[in-house]
Amino acid sequence: MASDDTGLFGPNSVTWKVHEEPVLLVAALRSLYLQALHPRTMAGVAQNSDYRRDAWGRLVRTATYVATTIYGTTAEAEAAGRRLRARHARLRAVDPATGEPFRIDDPDLLRWVHVTEVESFVGTARRAGLSLTDAEVDRYYTEQRRAAALVGLDPDTVPGTAAEVDDYYRRIRPELRMTREAAETALFLTAPPLPGNFSLPVRLGLTLGPPRWAYFGVAGTALGLLPGWARRLYGGLGLPTTALSAEVGLRALRLALAAVPQRYWEGPLQQAAKAHAARLASPPLPV
Template sequence: MQGTESDLGLFGPDSVSWRVHREPVLWLAGIRALYLQALHPRAVAGVVQNSDFRRDCWARLMRTAEYVGTVVYGTTDDAEAAGRRVRAVHDRLRGVDPFTGERFRVDDPELLRWVHVTEVESFVTTARRAGLALTDDETDAYYTEQVRAAALVGLDPSTVPAATSEVHDYYERMRPELTLTAEGRDVARFLAAPPMPRALAWTVGRPAWLSVSGVAFALLPRWARRLYRMPGLPTTDVAASLASHALRDVVRVLPVRDGPIYHDAMRRAEAVRSGQKAADR
């Protein structure tokens, strides 16, 4: 078996990454990550100053979901090509610091690292709180696997947190640099109530989104909710876990189809298994 038929990508079917990203509730994690990212003044400034996120928010979310799906389930060539495209876009983008007025590169390693860590931590934390059974060792393995994804966007793997304790320490180091700027507040308000197709706005779409974004916000660490001037109560954590668990149960029974990237990964994995069985006979 040659070429892409035997290429199971960066992670493969035995990885924790394939298990975590199979969860449909990760849309909730994506919103949680955006709330976290908006607390970094330069990270949110880079987004606001370089994109019209209010106009193309749904297309942007779909592109991000497709990128993550390609990195996790695509072939190695597909994942590396997606990384090159992201690096090419970031290479030409600049921002202005909202406090100092200093110009900065959007692909500054500090900013790339913040985006990466908030994404992967949101993915695995949301999946676990929604009911995915992962041990602490498996969670550590997920972070270690995802270092490969960080390298795709240009990060030095040795600088990327690769275990739960390292992610915790990273957040502790970053917290003094985090604050809610005017741009961050605008992004948070937008996440709570983005534009909806007119036919859905005040029927299904708006109420459903308000519920989802509310749960995503409640899943934030207490320190992050406090930066948003919202309660950091233990009862909020319990309620958020219960709500995310219920949402996972609902989404799992909906007739939601897996995308072509996932189906192609399953086809390649089955082809490899069949080839191995034939070789063993």
């Protein structure tokens, strides 16, 4: 990392503060459950993605993109955005309800994916116990307009405060519904094939063992953290105490992850960005 470039956000941003949290793995899963409720978004994924055959590869690629936009240099983040926009520009899908073709880079679809991601990230971090003021939450949403611009959105059309995110969800809810694709995707997200050979095979192709049960816990927490209206679209998942139970589990997971040395969960981009920021903050040696 050259000169004084600390990327699009930098160490003093709320974005760095939020994404320091390893518990955001739950947030990523929560955002996918939300995204599946938008029929066109789900159709676009289903018709253009091999996520069922390469679920973990897709996850790694997505995580790498997010890490690059947050911790990479400005040039690296912009290059990642250009590659993503070029890939999206080539893709088309067909609305299964109307038969109408549409572009994957339709701003309405990009905006839905962006909002569900950033709202899941900051909301999950806060519910896990990260201390964030209301002003910091608003600042996070405003900062993330830079990430929205990378995928091709006009930042002025993207919610930049918590109130604007709430208003956006109110306006888009009539477009959301449970479809067969959404149900199949939610089932896949809840019980995907696990990498490696560390599970016990049982009937129906599912595997059981400690990793599987741990993943079920993460998936159950992500579902429990969904807004009430989203859980209702999924068939009213959970009891009235579901959200509270999920939040308690989330806080316990955060405490457990805090005991794991950072080197095991920080990626190379994050490590390099933090080291570079620390060097810039250090006073120069006397001559």
